[in-house]
Amino acid sequence: MGWLLESLNSSLGKKFIMAVTGICLILFLIIHLINNLTLFLGPEVFNNVVKNLETIKPLVRVVEVILLLIFIFHIFNGIRLWIENRQARPERYAVNGSSKNADVFSRTMVQTGSVIFVFLVVHLQTFWYAFNFGSPLTDLHKYYEFVADSFKSYAYSGFYIAAMIILGVHLNHGFQSAFQTFGWNHKKYFSFIKILGAVYSIIMAVGFGSIPVYFLFFYGGN
Amino acid sequence: MSDGRINLKLKIWKQSGPNFPGSFADFEVQVSPDASFLEMLDELNNDLESKGLEPVAFESDCREGICGTCGLVINGQPHGPIPKIATCQLHMRNFKDEDTIWVEPFRAKAFPVVKDLIVKRSAFDKIMYAGGFVSVNTGGVPDANAILIPKEKAAESFDAAACIGCGACVAACKNASAMLFVSAKVSQFALLPQGQPERYERVQKMVKVMDDLGFGSCTNTYACEAECPKGISVRNIARMNRDYFVAKVKSANLEVEV
Numbered sequence: 157m158g159w160l161l162e163s164l165n166s167s168l169g170k171k172f173i174m175a176v177t178g179i180c181l182i183l184f185l186i187i188h189l190i191n192n193l194t195l196f197l198g199p200e201v202f203n204n205v206v207k208n209l210e211t212i213k214p215l216v217r218v219v220e221v222i223l224l225l226i227f228i229f230h231i232f233n234g235i236r237l238w239i240e241n242r243q244a245r246p247e248r249y250a251v252n253g254s255s256k257n258a259d260v261f262s263r264t265m266v267q268t269g270s271v272i273f274v275f276l277v278v279h280l281q282t283f284w285y286a287f288n289f290g291s292p293l294t295d296l297h298k299y300y301e302f303v304a305d306s307f308k309s310y311a312y313s314g315f316y317i318a319a320m321i322i323l324g325v326h327l328n329h330g331f332q333s334a335f336q337t338f339g340w341n342h343k344k345y346f347s348f349i350k351i352l353g354a355v356y357s358i359i360m361a362v363g364f365g366s367i368p369v370y371f372l373f374f375y376g377g378n
Numbered sequence: 379m380s381d382g383r384i385n386l387k388l389k390i391w392k393q394s395g396p397n398f399p400g401s402f403a404d405f406e407v408q409v410s411p412d413a414s415f416l417e418m419l420d421e422l423n424n425d426l427e428s429k430g431l432e433p434v435a436f437e438s439d440c441r442e443g444i445c446g447t448c449g450l451v452i453n454g455q456p457h458g459p460i461p462k463i464a465t466c467q468l469h470m471r472n473f474k475d476e477d478t479i480w481v482e483p484f485r486a487k488a489f490p491v492v493k494d495l496i497v498k499r500s501a502f503d504k505i506m507y508a509g510g511f512v513s514v515n516t517g518g519v520p521d522a523n524a525i526l527i528p529k530e531k532a533a534e535s536f537d538a539a540a541c542i543g544c545g546a547c548v549a550a551c552k553n554a555s556a557m558l559f560v561s562a563k564v565s566q567f568a569l570l571p572q573g574q575p576e577r578y579e580r581v582q583k584m585v586k587v588m589d590d591l592g593f594g595s596c597t598n599t600y601a602c603e604a605e606c607p608k609g610i611s612v613r614n615i616a617r618m619n620r621d622y623f624v625a626k627v628k629s630a631n632l633e634v635e636v
Contacts, residue, residue, distance in 0.1 A: 158632065159632045162634075166585060166586070167593070167595040168595075168623070171596055240595065244488070244553055244555070244593055244594030245486055245552075250389075250391075250482060251453050251454035253454020254552055254599075256455055257455065257600075257605050259599070262598060329598070333597070336598045336612065336615065337598065338616075338619065339621075339623065340620075341613045341616030
């Protein structure tokens with residue numbers, strides 16, 4: 157197994173871990189978004205979806221543990237790469253010319269990633285905790301009402317919307333970057349992959365972001 | 379401005395040796411817009427020497443963009459603001475009268491400063507020693523077309539081989555990563571039949587040495603490609619990644635010996 161660890165610890169191996177875990181998270185977000193969008197179908201549908209998930213709880217738990225491991229690997233490796241990459245240039249340039257040769261998405265992965273991490277903690281602490289360990293509303297299976305109630309706050313919704321835009325920025329680079337890391341950069345198809353990544357990122361940012369926007373501005377009448 | 383010459387303020391990195399702290403020194407020059415960047419530094423040095431002052435140390439050799447010796451970071455960009463040229467091919471007409479120009483050495487842990495603007499780039503040589511060659515007995519002259527190579531493959535390999543090893547990719551990369559250089563050297567052999575026997579051992583060895591020398595990893599910002607004086611494509615990095623993972627999966631060797 158020594159060769160495997162050594163390979164994964166090489167500069168290319170660490171990138172490979174980032175790419176594999178990144179792709180897993182990209183796929184997870186699609187499922188998460190589909191689940192969330194059932195909110196727009198009304199309280200009955202959404203509450204039923206969550207209740208149905210309750211019936212397959214053991215499976216959900218397994219998936220959650222796998223997801224946790226993926227997140228840990230992604231975050232741990234990202235921070236490790238950031239530290240090592242900074243050490244590779246001990247003395248910084250007086251003039252930072254990076255805006256002239258690289259786009260803002262690729263240069264800010266650690267910053268956008270950090271914001272997403274803070275978001276993740278807040279998100280798990282409020283929704284995941286309440287859905288799994290109970291709260292006055294979720295105990296009555298009123299999950300929809302719990303979501304609606306949470307997004308009443310301008311500050312909370314604003315944070316969610318901002319975090320989702322940042323998530324889009326992070327994904328836009330991550331998507332095409334994963335393909336490059338795997339070595340799938342083909343003259344013909346890579347521009348398509350970049351566009352696909354941009355479309356995916358916009359769908360994720362708009363899709364997830366639309367939920368707090370909806371509850372903040374359009375739901376209040378009920 | 380007199381007879382078309384432009385006045386420039388230069389902020390040049392001065393450092394007396396590898397283990398000394400450096401700082402920027404201010405200079406003012408009046409230079410012809412037709413002069414190259416290195417000629418401008420020559421003039422500055424002539425002037426400094428005539429006054430009995432120490433000249434600015436910088437490296438240059440061919441001065442026609444093919445040797446890769448001259449490498450300066452000009453206003454934050456390796457080889458200056460014009461794409462696909464080396465510092466020696468940069469002309470002062472690209473600057474305006476009264477501009478301030480910051481001149482710094484390539485900065486990377488693996489490229490320690492020797493003096494002022496000169497950095498030691500023997501890290502690249504060490505990577506080349508690890509696998510940047512084809513070890514075959516050449517024997518007699520082969521017959522023409524004895525080994526068939528499609529034109530496109532030969533051209534792609536040549537594009538990778540156009541790398542002059544100047545180190546601008548390392549200088550441009552926010553992680554001081556040498557991926558573009560190494561991938562170009564891996565690719566020029568990986569694309570040709572002569573490189574096949576050692577293809578997968580080569581990539582493992584070169585990557586190992588690259589890592590050991592303290593270069594960073596790749597964030598796929600593609601800054602290297604943007605600043606490369608020879609326009610080496612980041613598709614070479616993708617090829618290197620591919621070959622590396624294939625090598626790791628298929629190779630029977632448990633340890634990479636360099």
